[in-house]
Amino acid sequence: xxxxxxxxxxxxxxxxxxxxxxxxxxxxxxxxxxxxxxxxxxxxxxxxxxxxxxxxxxxxxxxxxxxxxxxxxxxxxxxxxxxxxxxxxxxxxxxxxxxxxxxxxxxxxxxxxxxxxxxxxxxxxxxxxxxxxxxxxxxxxxxxxxxxxxxxxxxxxxxxx
Numbered sequence: 001x002x003x004x005x006x007x008x009x010x011x012x013x014x015x016x017x018x019x020x021x022x023x024x025x026x027x028x029x030x031x032x033x034x035x036x037x038x039x040x041x042x043x044x045x046x047x048x049x050x051x052x053x054x055x056x057x058x059x060x061x062x063x064x065x066x067x068x069x070x071x072x073x074x075x076x077x078x079x080x081x082x083x084x085x086x087x088x089x090x091x092x093x094x095x096x097x098x099x100x101x102x103x104x105x106x107x108x109x110x111x112x113x114x115x116x117x118x119x120x121x122x123x124x125x126x127x128x129x130x131x132x133x134x135x136x137x138x139x140x141x142x143x144x145x146x147x148x149x150x151x152x153x154x155x156x157x158x159x160x161x
Contacts, residue, residue: 013132014087017094020132021123025080033068037061041126041135050141051117074154076105076113082121092127100139104150106157115146 020039027035040061047056072078082098100121107113124136
């Protein structure tokens, strides 16, 4: 393989990896849970320990779909801001690390309608045909602002329906 071919392959992979990550968070923010699930591998290591204190767990797309249908769809709005992707590939596996700010809104009688989580996301990806699927998501928390109960309140709202 020539160095030009290797650069072209990396550029194609990088673009596809960035597209997968963007499609995933844009789908969550649009409440298109089926589309978000379509970005996932058969098993996903889900690690929000730095945010929730709960250890990482391996979940299937159906389990994540149920989680999001019980929480994020019951918020008023969310927006994932991601920037400065650092991407590395090794064969059929890739890592994409980004700065992240995730904002959630939910009108509630118990406090601020806003929360923001600031840190880094590390997305692990596996090659799937000509594209990539997420097989791990890790949030590395730096700090939070606002009401830390927003997702808990969203889940309560979902249970009331």
